[in-house]
Structure formats: structure tokens, C-alpha cells
Amino acid sequence: MRIESHQQFDAAVEAARAAKLSKGREVWVCCGTGCLANGSRAVAKAFDERIEAEGLQASLGLYHKTTGCHGFCERGPLVVIQPEGLLYTKVKVTDVPEILEKTVRNGEAIPRLQYKDPVTKQAVAKYEDIPFYKHQIRVSMRNIGRVDPEDLDDALAHGAYSGLAKALFAMTPDQVIAEIEASGLRGRGGAGFATARKWKACRKAKGERKFVLCNGDEGDPGAFKDRSIMEGDPHSVIEGMIIGAYAIGAHEGYLYVRDEYPLAVVNLGKAIEAARLRGLLGANILGSGFDFDLRISRGGGAFVCGESSALMRSIEGRTGEPRAKYVHASDKGLFDLPTNLNNVETWSDVGAIIANGGAWFAGWGTPKSKGTKAFSLVGKVKNTGLIELPMGTTLRHIIEDIGGGILKDRPFKAVQTGGPSGGCLPADQLDLPVDYEVLSENGSMMGSGGMIVMDDRTCMVDVARYFLKFLCEESCGKCVPCREGLKQMLHIFEDLCAGRGRPGDIERIERLCHAMQLGSLCELGKSAPNPVLSTLRYFRHEYEAHIQDRACPAGMCRDLTAYEIVEEPCTGCHQCTRVCPTDAISGKPKQKHVIDPAKCISCGSCFDVCPEDCIRFFPKNGSKEAANAHADH
Amino acid sequence: MERVPCTDLAPVDAILARYPREEPSLIQVLQDVQRAYNYLPCEALERVAGELGVPLAKVFSVATFYKAFSLNPQGRTIIKVCTGTACHIRGASQLIEEVQRRLDIGPGETTGDMAFSLQTVNCVGACAMAPVVIVGEKYVGAAKATTLATYLDRGE
Numbered sequence: 001m002r003i004e005s006h007q008q009f010d011a012a013v014e015a016a017r018a019a020k021l022s023k024g025r026e027v028w029v030c031c032g033t034g035c036l037a038n039g040s041r042a043v044a045k046a047f048d049e050r051i052e053a054e055g056l057q058a059s060l061g062l063y064h065k066t067t068g069c070h071g072f073c074e075r076g077p078l079v080v081i082q083p084e085g086l087l088y089t090k091v092k093v094t095d096v097p098e099i100l101e102k103t104v105r106n107g108e109a110i111p112r113l114q115y116k117d118p119v120t121k122q123a124v125a126k127y128e129d130i131p132f133y134k135h136q137i138r139v140s141m142r143n144i145g146r147v148d149p150e151d152l153d154d155a156l157a158h159g160a161y162s163g164l165a166k167a168l169f170a171m172t173p174d175q176v177i178a179e180i181e182a183s184g185l186r187g188r189g190g191a192g193f194a195t196a197r198k199w200k201a202c203r204k205a206k207g208e209r210k211f212v213l214c215n216g217d218e219g220d221p222g223a224f225k226d227r228s229i230m231e232g233d234p235h236s237v238i239e240g241m242i243i244g245a246y247a248i249g250a251h252e253g254y255l256y257v258r259d260e261y262p263l264a265v266v267n268l269g270k271a272i273e274a275a276r277l278r279g280l281l282g283a284n285i286l287g288s289g290f291d292f293d294l295r296i297s298r299g300g301g302a303f304v305c306g307e308s309s310a311l312m313r314s315i316e317g318r319t320g321e322p323r324a325k326y327v328h329a330s331d332k333g334l335f336d337l338p339t340n341l342n343n344v345e346t347w348s349d350v351g352a353i354i355a356n357g358g359a360w361f362a363g364w365g366t367p368k369s370k371g372t373k374a375f376s377l378v379g380k381v382k383n384t385g386l387i388e389l390p391m392g393t394t395l396r397h398i399i400e401d402i403g404g405g406i407l408k409d410r411p412f413k414a415v416q417t418g419g420p421s422g423g424c425l426p427a428d429q430l431d432l433p434v435d436y437e438v439l440s441e442n443g444s445m446m447g448s449g450g451m452i453v454m455d456d457r458t459c460m461v462d463v464a465r466y467f468l469k470f471l472c473e474e475s476c477g478k479c480v481p482c483r484e485g486l487k488q489m490l491h492i493f494e495d496l497c498a499g500r501g502r503p504g505d506i507e508r509i510e511r512l513c514h515a516m517q518l519g520s521l522c523e524l525g526k527s528a529p530n531p532v533l534s535t536l537r538y539f540r541h542e543y544e545a546h547i548q549d550r551a552c553p554a555g556m557c558r559d560l561t562a563y564e565i566v567e568e569p570c571t572g573c574h575q576c577t578r579v580c581p582t583d584a585i586s587g588k589p590k591q592k593h594v595i596d597p598a599k600c601i602s603c604g605s606c607f608d609v610c611p612e613d614c615i616r617f618f619p620k621n622g623s624k625e626a627a628n629a630h631a632d633h
Numbered sequence: 634m635e636r637v638p639c640t641d642l643a644p645v646d647a648i649l650a651r652y653p654r655e656e657p658s659l660i661q662v663l664q665d666v667q668r669a670y671n672y673l674p675c676e677a678l679e680r681v682a683g684e685l686g687v688p689l690a691k692v693f694s695v696a697t698f699y700k701a702f703s704l705n706p707q708g709r710t711i712i713k714v715c716t717g718t719a720c721h722i723r724g725a726s727q728l729i730e731e732v733q734r735r736l737d738i739g740p741g742e743t744t745g746d747m748a749f750s751l752q753t754v755n756c757v758g759a760c761a762m763a764p765v766v767i768v769g770e771k772y773v774g775a776a777k778a779t780t781l782a783t784y785l786d787r788g789e
Contacts, residue, residue: 034762037772073761073774221717224758259664259701260757300660300699303755317659317687319698378719378760385761416718450760452718466721470755476698581731581778603727605778 002279004287006169012278013156020157024061025104026082027051029091030145032069032231033263039092040066040077046096054100062104065154068232068267070145071376071386072132075115080127080145087127088113118382118404131383135402137364138388139372140188140348141225144232149267152274155235161280163354167243168288171354173203176247180350182358184370189215189306189343190418190447191523192369192436195350198340201330202248205338210250212241213334213341215311216257216264219303220419221470223450225374225386226344230257230264233348234271238294240347242285243354245292248340253294254315259301268296303420303474307522308333308341310476321478322522343448345374365391369435373446379416379453380407389434396430399453410455413554414538418447420467420474421527423534424460443534445527457604459556460539461546465493467531475525482525485516489532498559499620501547506536555617558602562620565593565606570614576606640676644669649684656687659695663702671707700754708743708750712785713767717756720764724778728766729753731778735785749785 003009029035029044047064056062070078075089081103088099091113102108114123115130124130138144148154155161167176181196202210214237218226230237241253257265272294275281283291297315304310309327310320312334333339349371353361362370369391375398378384382404389398395415399405406412414424417434423444425432432438436446454463468490477483489512492505513529520526536543545551552560565576565585572590577583584600587593595606607615648665652658662685666677673696682689696702712732716725729740732751736744743750759765762774768784 033759033772034774037759037762037765037774071761073759218758219756221721221756222719222760223756224760227758258758259699260754298661298664299701300664300695301701301754302699314660315657317655317657317661317695318691319694376760378763379722384719384763419718450718452722452760454722458722463718463722466718470716474755579777579779581727581734601730603724603730603778605724605727608724 002277004279004284006165006286006288009161009165009286013162016153016156020151020154024083025063027062027064027099027104028067028080028082028145029064030068030070030076030078030080031066032073032076032228034069034073035076035078036263038076038090042093043077043079043091043096046093047100050096050100056100056104060104065148065151067146068144068149069228069386071141071228072383074384079113085127086125087115087130089115131404132385132387132402135397136388137372137390139352139361140229140236140345140374141233141386141388142352143236144228147233147235149232149234150270152235152271152278155233159355160233160235160351161239163351164239164242164280165286167246167354168286168290173247173249176243176354177203179354179358180247183349183353183361184358184365185346185349185353185361186369186436187343188345188349188373188449190220190421190445192446195342195346198330198342199244199247201328202250202338202340205330207338209252209337210248211334211337211339212245212248212250212253213311213315213339214241214253214255214347215306215308215341215343216255216261217299217306217311218258218261218344218448219306219474220421220448220450222376222378222416222452223419223448224376225449227258227261227264228386229344229348229374230261231267234264234268235275236348236351237268237344238271238275238281240342240350241294242281242292243350244340244342244347246290250340251291251293253292254297254334255294256297256299256305256311256315258299265296265298272296302476303470304476304522304524307524309522311341312339319476321476322524324521325523345449366433366435366438368437373434373449375449375451377403377451377453379451380410380455380458381405381453382407391435392433394431394433395425398434398451399430403453406453406455410457412453413456413458414454414460416444416452416454416463416531417450418445418530419450420471421445421524421530422447422450423530424454424463424538425534426538429538443530443537445530457554457556457607459497459552459554460535460542461493461496461552462554462556464532464535465490465497468493471524471528475528479519479521479525481516481519482521482528485512485520485525486528488512496543496546497552497557499546499550499557501550503547505547506540506543509536549619551619555604555607560620561602561604561617562597563595563600563602563604563607563615563617565595566614566616567592568614569612571612573611575609575611576615579605579609581605640670640674642676642680645677645680649681654685656685659685659687659692660699663692663696667702672703672705675704705743706747708747710748710769711750711752711767713752713754713757714740715757715759715763715765715767716753717758717760717763719760720756723763725764727778728764728776728781731781732785735782
């Protein structure tokens with residue numbers, strides 16, 4: 001039913017709370033992209049059918065719902081039993097009857113399904129006691145994993161749209177902006193521009209027709225917090241956008257979502273439809289007299305469309321080419337009309353800030369970076385997934401306490417933040433507090449919150465080459481420094497990684513980086529040299545090893561690396577033969593195995609699985625030939 | 634003389650009917666056309682250009698700019714290997730090589746029998762399960778070169 005006044009809204013929230021929160025027992029099944037991949041839909045269905053067939057809703061007061069991504073995707077499918085908050089990981093359909101019988105009916109835990117702390121090796125029963133969750137403070141991700149993204153009432157019961165009601169009925173647009181200013185909120189997409197300043201500029205801009213946009217083109221590789229928010233709590237994004245539109249004086253909005261996030265498109269679409277039906281979107285929202293409506297625009301799979309002006313061109317149905325920055329979007333944005341664009345996470349923060357006050361949000365963080373920030377902690381750490389923490393948390397706390405340290409206890413080498421615009425920070429920077437300024441000063445960037453942890457087996461020259469290849473493919477090609485600079489740099493890096501590096505390459509790279517920083521049209525081009533410059537700054541010795549010794553210290557560049565099995569303590573366990581993609585390893589059971597260098601492609605699969613650490617890599621001598629070949633042309 | 638199109642354009646007309654006849658609809662329409670045909674047939678592009686009032690050259694520029702679009706027919710099962718940073722450092726390149734070895738196609742190519750296409754994607758946002766391969770609609774997390782074969786044999 002349509003909500004047409006403040007009183008009706010309060011009544012609707014009360015009704016939703018009564019219907020959704022007063023349940024005795026609940027089973028929550030995560031249906032985010034990660035858990036779905038591991039078969040959570042079938043698990044949810046099995047719960048549904050059992051509960052229905054055995055009449056458990058009546059007899060036990062048991063309810064079941066699917067939620068968005070808990071951010072702990074590696075262990076999916078995840079099941080949470082409420083009210084105790086028991087967490088089960090890697091749940092299979094066949095586990096469902098046992099969970100219902102033992103845990104739900106008799107209150108017994110099933111140790112087999114409990115999460116085991118990789119550090120202490122102890123089983124952890126409760127969701128909130130797991131180190132991965134224990135240290136987190138969730139604002140933008142406040143309801144993810146707790147609400148059913150397809151159920152507006154469930155969202156209402158968990159506080160959704162209460163910030164909107166407060167803004168519409170108790171605040172003027174200027175007061176809303178002042179509250180956001182007091183919160184110190186800065187853009188969560190990476191650049192960290194003050195949100196209130198952006199809103200003010202757009203509010204002041206002349207023109208009747210204005211737009212608010214949501215940047216859901218989370219293109220930074222290694223980042224997925226926006227996907228999780230859009231999939232798991234779409235109403236928080238919609239609420240933020242309506243509040244922003246009210247503050248700015250806009251009546252139309254677009255959610256621009258990456259093509260690679262199909263579930264986000266589906267869940268946002270359903271949420272928009274549900275919000276419209278209840279009078280939370282469209283004409284005369286909640287009877288306040290304010291009109292605002294929202295459409296989804298699906299991206300076409302182009303990284304550059306995360307840049308604001310390129311994103312707007314893409315919504316217009318054109319190729320996503322950025323334009324020069326002297327044209328401000330607040331004056332001439334989408335369709336050349338005043339436009340305000342914010343990131344998914346920023347929008348999701350807005351509703352909570354209005355509901356709880358700016359000072360509440362500003363209570364976390366550092367002097368210049370307030371509040372909490374979502375990160376995706378991935379790569380070679382033990383616990384991977386989504387986290388949200390106060391600004392100013394140290395990298396060490398994130399990687400060691402929350403991430404549980406490095407996979408297989410190998411040495412830490414670097415953490416990459418900020419995607420292709422960011423950089424790699426080495427071990428001696430681990431005590432840096434994470435905020436916008438500190439990361440930039442040290443050659444990296446906040447970016448959209450990707451944190452990719454790397455161990456000693458990650459080659460930093462290869463990582464820089466990886467980002468150059470990525471950017472080469474994704475450069476829109478409009479300006480020469482970016483288009484050609486990346487291409488030439490990639491040539492040099494491919495030579496480095498193949499053992500064809502030449503003296504003077506490092507200086508050539510530095511000159512190209514400098515030219516790109518000066519001459520590129522948009523921020524993507526200007527920041528594109530960052531992965532190269534930061535690895536040069538902290539890992540110059542690896543570059544020198546590639547050039548002077550034709551060696552890859554990490555053993556990752558295949559043309560420079562060869563593998564062998566050492567006599568002791570190879571037990572002939574066969575694990576390496578099983579993973580070798582080219583059948584290059586031979587040996588009888590329980591006897592020492594041998595790698596055939598003619599067949600070996602130096603992929604390192606055997607090294608990664610060997611339980612005895614008896615596989616060794618060393619610089620390949622054959623690279624001399626490659627060097628000569630290079631001199632010839 | 635009116636050319637008789639060799640592609641059935643009824644799905645294109647059905648798609649066009651759902652959108653306003655204006656340039657901003659272009660990408661959304663092409664998304665749906667791509668989904669309906671598994672690629673963008675030339676005749677469909679001509680029809681879209683005519684109906685939306687956008688020059689054909691512009692339609693081509695959009696169709697070739699965005700990665701979601703393909704001008705060539707794609708295989709029945711599309712194998713997407715994620716090459717995001719997390720997947721890269723956990724061995725995505727080994728997965729690409731494995732598909733190449735087994736199906737004899739490189740990234741962007743399709744097998745002769747139209748069964749499979751291989752694509753690389755710059756991050757699908759499932760980084761916690763790296764490395765990730767998507768076979769058709771199925772996400773395979775913590776993918777290994779040696780177990781990839783089972784998915785390739787099965788196809789769609």
C-alpha cells in the first residue's frame with residue numbers, strides 16, 4: 001500500500017518491525033554472487049521445502065530468508081541461525097535436515113560446519129566472534145547479510161528510509177547538506193571529494209532540470225564492495241539518492257551499473273519497483289510533495305565509464321569518452337544539465353548519516369577522513385572478503401588481524417590499493433593508517449577499496465605489467481598520452497618480463513610516466529602510471545634484477561624461471577604430477593620425482609601444491625638467446 | 634530496392650518496442666539484442682540505427698567500443714576467465730592457457746563447432762573466490778587448471 005504521510009510511514013515501519021523482527025528463530029541463507037556460485041540457491045530451496053513440509057513455521061516459529069552477501073564469500077554457502085547468530089559455512093543441501101534437527105530443534109551445534117579460525121585452528125560458533133567480523137564497524141554495509149534484498153518490509157524493519165523520512169519532514173535541503181558536511185563524508189569511489197561541497201555546487205547551479213547519478217561501474221579489479229551493496233541492500237542506495245536529490249533539487253536519477261553485475265541489476269530493479277509501489281519513489285514521495293524517480297542504466301563493459309564524464313556519455317547512449325575537467329558536471333553534466341554523481345558506497349552512507357546525525361559518522365576516522373570505509377580484502381590472505389572499518393585503521397591490523405595473515409604463512413611482500421590508479425605498499429608501510437591523504441602521499445590511492453595482498457611469490461614487475469595491459473585494453477583512446485604512452489610502456493614491460501630488458505629501460509619508463517601524468521585528459525590517464533611508479537619506488541631492485549641478471553626474484557616471470565625438484569625431502573607423493581598441466585613431472589610413487597625441462601612451462605603449479613617445499617626455482621639461462629634476438633631487430 | 638534481411642528481425646522489433654525511440658536507448662537496446670542473438674547481427678544494427686534515428690556509423694562506434702558487444706557470433710557456451718588483480722596473482726593465466734590447450738582457441742575466439750567462446754573479463758567482482766571462471770552462467774570459484782576440464786566437457 002502506498003505510504004502518503006509521515007504518520008503512515010511510521011506506522012508502516014512499526015508494522016514491518018512487528019512482522020519481521022519478532023520471529024523466534026530464523027535461518028538466513030546468503031544468496032550473494034559468491035554463495036550462489038557455490039550452490040546457495042539450492043540450499044535455500046531445501047530449507048524452504050523442509051520448513052514447509054514439516055510445518056516448522058507453526059511448530060517452531062521458524063522463518064527462513066535469503067540475504068545479500070556477508071562478504072565472506074570464500075566459505076560459502078553461508079547459513080546463519082538466529083537469534084543465536086550461529087554461523088555455518090560451506091553448507092550443502094544434504095546438511096539441511098541435520099541443521100534443522102540438531103541446531104534448530106535441539107540447539108546443538110554441528111562442529112563440522114563451523115568456521116575454523118585459520119590462525120588458532122579453533123572452531124568459532126558465532127558470526128560476531130569471528131575475527132573477520134569482530135573488528136568491523138559497518139555503516140554503508142549495515143544491512144547487508146541481515147535483510148532480504150527483495151523484501152522492502154524487511155528493509156523498513158531494519159531502518160531503511162528512516163533517514164529519508166527525517167530529511168523530507170524535518171529538514172530543509174540546506175540542513176541536509178549541512179548534516180552531510182558535519183559528517184565529513186568524502187567520495188567513496190576513490191578521489192575523496194567532499195560530498196557536501198559537490199551537492200552545494202549542484203544545488204546552486206542554474207536550471208530547472210537536474211540529475212543525481214549513482215556510479216555503480218565498479219571497474220577496479222579486485223574491488224567488489226559496490227556489487228555487494230547493490231545486490232545485498234539496494235534500498236540503502238536508493239534512499240541515499242532520494243535524500244541527495246532532495247538536497248540538490250533534482251527530480252530524476254540514474255543508477256549506472258556495470259554489465260558484469262547482472263544480479264545487482266536484478267535486485268536494484270526489484271527494489272525500485274517495490275519502492276515505487278509504496279510511494280517511496282515517484283511523484284509526491286511519502287506525501288511530502290517532493291518528486292523523484294530513478295532508472296537503471298546498464299553499462300557496456302568499459303572500465304573508463306567509471307570516470308564521471310565518460311559515465312554520463314554512456315548514459316546518453318554514446319561511447320564513453322571523458323571530456324576535459326574544466327567543464328564541471330555540476331553545471332553541465334548529463335545531457336549538459338546540472339548533475340551530481342556519487343559512488344554506491346557514498347549513497348549508502350547518506351541515509352545512515354541523516355538518520356543518526358553527522359557527528360555520529362564523524363566520530364570515526366582521522367582528522368581529514370571521517371567515518372568508516374568498505375574494503376575488499378583479497379589476494380594472498382587467509383580470510384578474503386568484504387570488510388568495513390573506521391578510517392585510520394592500520395594496514396597491519398587489516399591484513400594480520402582481520403585477514404588472518406598471509407596464505408600458507410609465506411612472507412608478506414606488498415598490498416595493492418586503489419586499482420589501476422593506485423599503487424603497491426611494501427612491508428615497512430604496514431603501520432600506515434589508511435586514509436585518503438596517507439595513501440596518496442605514499443604513492444597509492446584509496447580508490448574503490450580494493451586491497452590485494454601479495455606474498456613473496458608475486459613479481460612486482462609483473463604486477464605493473466598486468467596493470468599496464470589492463471589499462472591498455474581499457475583506455476578509451478581519445479587522448480594520445482594515455483593511448484600511446486600505455487602501449488609503449490607495455491612493450492618495455494613485456495620485454496622486461498621476457499628477459500629482454502635493456503639498460504636505460506627504467507629511465508625510459510619514468511619519462512613516459514611523467515608525460516602521461518602531465519598530458520592525459522582525464523584522471524584515469526593521469527593516474528595510470530601509479531602502479532608503475534609505486535613499484536619502482538619500493539621495489540626498484542626487482543626491476544634491476546630483471547634487467548641486469550635476467551632474473552625474476554619472485555619466480556613468477558616464466559621466461560626467466562625454471563623449476564626443479566630437490567632430492568630431499570621429496571616423498572614422491574604425486575601431488576605435483578596431478579596439477580602439472582603439461583605432464584612434465586614423472587616419477588614412481590614414493591620415489592623422487594623429476595621435472596622435464598623440455599615440457600615444463602614454468603607455471604609454478606607444482607611449487608604451490610608441494611607439501612614438502614622441495615620444489616625450487618632458479619633463473620633460467622636460456623634467456624640469453626632471447627636477449628640476442630632482441631639485439632638483432 | 635529493399636534488401637531482404639537474412640536474419641529474423643522480429644526479436645529486434647520486440648526489443649525496440651520496449652524503449653523510447655531516442656539515442657539514450659541505444660546501449661540498452663544493443664544489450665538486449667546481444668542477449669537475444671548472442672551477438673550483434675549487421676542487419677539488426679541497421680534496424681536499430683533506423684528506428685532510433687542514430688547514424689549507422691555511431692551505432693557501430695558504440696557496438697565496437699563496449700566489451701559487452703560482439704559483432705561475431707559467439708559459441709553456445711561462453712567461458713569467461715576473470716583477469717582481475719586477485720585472480721591474476723592467484724593464477725588466472727594458467728586457466729586461460731588450460732582452456733587454450735583444451736579447446737584450441739585464444740581469448741576472443743570461438744571453436745569451429747560454435748560450442749565454446751573464450752573471453753577474458755577484467756574483474757567480475759567475485760575476488761574472494763579467486764581465481765574465477767564463468768562457464769555459461771555458472772561461476773567456478775577457486776578454479777584449478779586440472780579441474781577445468783570437467784566443466785568444459787559438460788558445456789551448457
